[in-house]
Amino acid sequence: DAGVIQSPRHEVTEMGQEVTLRCKPISGHNSLFWYRQTMMRGLELLIYFNNNVPIDDSGMPEDRFSAKMPNASFSTLKIQPSEPRDSAVYFCASRGGDVGYGYTFGSGTRLTVV
């Protein structure tokens, strides 16, 4: 099992540019989560999907952020336009069964907006 795969690992972009982060969950997992880690706010949930349907997007900071899950094996998080305050590490996680077995996280995408 390859685990949760995120791409790219690092992204440096200029303010105002569009950024797209990608995630491939573990095959068979039916829940997918996008988290953001910053020094100030720690790990915060942005949005999560169950069976490809967005369930809770209350953590999405503003309209510049959008997320999609067109099928069970792929999700994207898009920021348009990007701003320096969006600089953070973005994690994707998936879960397939009982919450007691935890959520499996990807290695994250470190985004730097200059």
Place this chain on the structure above:
Amino acid sequence: DQQVKQNSPSLSVQEGRISILNCDYTNSMFDYFLWYKKYPAEGPTFLISISSIKDKNEDGRFTVFLNKSAKHLSLHIVPSQPGDSAVYFCAATPRSQKLVFGQGTRLTINP
């Protein structure tokens, strides 16, 4: 509104001794609690969990204790090893949905 709090940003323990990491929560709707371990440049890795119907769960060197009346849980690592040096996150979930994380505690195991 910090629903899950880890009040100690860092902890230093001698190798072979017990490490105790603490976590407090405010939401009585939480029904599952988890601990994650994170190394630099990697994603958090699931360590151990406990259901709200239990007060203790043990897995090898790791034991999690839950005190519902105090809304407090702790992670015990015995004996501590150098490879345990990492950031530990406490997390909780209401009705088995989204995970809410604490700020993390950086554990350093000294030889």
